Amino acid sequence: MAPSRRTKIFIFSSSFALIIYLIRRYRRYLRLKKSFKLVQSQKTSLMSITLPSSIGINKRFFNQLLVIIKILIPRLRSDSFVLFITHLTALISRTFLSVYIARLDGAIVKSLVQRNPRDFIRTISIFLTVAIPASFINSFIKFAESKLALAFRSKLTRYAYDSYFRNQTYYRISNLDTRLLTPDQNLTDDIETFTTTLTHLFSHLTKPFFDIAVVSWTLVVMVLEKKRARGLKEVPILTIIVIFMTFLALRKFSPRFGKLVSEEARRRGLLRLAHTRIITNAEEIAFFDGHEVEKDWILKLYCQLREQTNLIIKKKLWFIMFEQFLMKYFWHSCGMVFIAIPILTYDGSGETDDPIGDPLGISSRTEAFTVSKNLLSSGADAVERVISSYKEIAQLAGYTNRVYTMLHVFEECAHERYQLRPMTVGEDSYIEAKRKVNLNPQGEGQIIESDEDIIAENLPIITPNGDVIIESLSLKITPNMHVLITGPNGCGKSSFFRIVRGLWPIYSGFLHRPNPSNFFLIPQRPYMCPGTLRDQIIYPHRMGQVRIDDNHIMEILNNVELQYIVQREGGLNVERDWKDILSGGEKQRLGLARIFYHKPKYALLDECTSAVSIDVEGKIYERVKKLGISLLTITHRPSLWTYHTHLLQFNGDGQWTFEILDREKHLTLKGEKERVESQLAGVPEIQRRLDELRQLLGEDITDDQN
């Protein structure tokens, strides 16, 4: 039959509208592509890091998951296990209730078909009574799921924090290792997403599994009751074949969601890192008017995140379409066929057990149909949920990999096993570093705890990148010495402190030094912790842990000439954002105040008075020395020479000298050096004038110069 005119018009206008829509979408896509052209073209080095290709539902995933589950449920008596069992019980109860309700539904229909008001009222009353615990259980399952997710999250977070704050791992992660670019993201978002996905999946999968088991059992029992139906053996086999084929097809065509979401989470972390950097350096950026550069950078990271999210959305579109086709429509048709086989072949005539008489057995058949339809549909729903969880399991594999990697890297760093480039799996940067200095890769330097002295024997200073700054350093510092450390920028002055304090490992030689608690480092930009003025001074101690009276605090503040701050800021117990409200010099003096509180054996002062006036700086140094504290000072200020007895000088080319500081000699040498420098500065000017004069006198410049 030829289509009518109205149908033709409809088809034509729909096609036209679709074409217009597609053209507009394409143009929009081109516009967007153009506007992001700049940022798309620049690939950051961070983004070029590739993820391991084995992220997915495989043995590695199950092994990783098992390790994490042992952390989540450490003992059978732990709270997370109790919650887990409670949740499981609720899920099982719901399955049994569903079956009971399905049967009840059948009984209601039966009483209706029989036109039996007494049975109808009785069954509907039971239905309403059962609805109360059923609704409670439904709500309780959600409650238990959230509680379980929270318990898992707390367990994992506590475990991760323990690792993160052990053995200065937080420092090592960002300074000595490059596998985790955004530990903050791993510790917060990743843990949360992982635990929520895990508990959701548990809920999502456990119930369907129970449903399948109980529904199958109930159907088998029903079938056994109806022995006269035919085709009953084929139905379960066909069902299993259909389910299995669907699973295989979905697995074959499923995109690698684990890897995709893992990459998305990583890009989200980088974007967050960029925001944190801007917040931390807002003042510097504002002074430079650097917002355009920062915006471009942030936009670039955002675009890369957007690109990944878009990719996942697109992949989901096709996959869900395929999944829906198989599980909604194809299964529905199969289901109808499977339900039809026993019903059509069942010969139930002659059943006369109905009180009001039902010679054709219609009421029983209707009841059986209603119950089996309900059961089959909830069984199909359960299988559908199990299979459609495939992509969620794949996503869980991605998050599991991120959480596992985080814990693994924490563990490795705590045990001084580092890796510089995450892309080169298995390469040991330490061994590489040692090769650079021709050291035996197997031999480690040794740190030996001494009573008081710092003794370095053939100790190299090597950066985490493996660059050798000093090949071999040998010196002895005793507590009665005050050592001034100088040298050009980047020559290894601060690195020497890092090694002495144990932040950087040593590759060879020996380092004898007292316990790290005998050292206290004051950097150029002192760290201001959250809390009161008192908290700043006693950091890293905490109030409640130590007792310190106000007079002592005031005395310390007097020592660094900061007593006026107490009145200005409203007392010792006022919490402020000290980083923002104090000037650079005030912050440095507050940093120095910590020395008067902790009274360490050695004070490591890394240009920590660069913003303090020279007179106040002198007074503070005198007061520190009076306490018997040994000074190790990095400075470029000659005014500080007075307070030191020895000089450790790095030349910048790997050479160094350690000698008694002869202040007069050094002042004379420094004066002479400055004179020579100023004379040399004038040489080009004199040379230019000489050339001019020669030109005026008609002399040959080049000949003479040669």
Ligand SMILES: Nc1ncnc2c1ncn2[C@@H]1O[C@H](COP(=O)(O)OP(=O)(O)OP(=O)(O)O)[C@@H](O)[C@H]1O
């Ligand atoms: N975490 C790190 N990873 C890799 N290399 C580093 C690291 N920290 C410092 N370096 C490198 O070590 C070298 C010495 O740095 P160090 O901080 O010791 O210099 P410095 O003498 O204190 O310089 P300045 O006077 O400028 O403070 C520099 O080349 C620096 O680039």
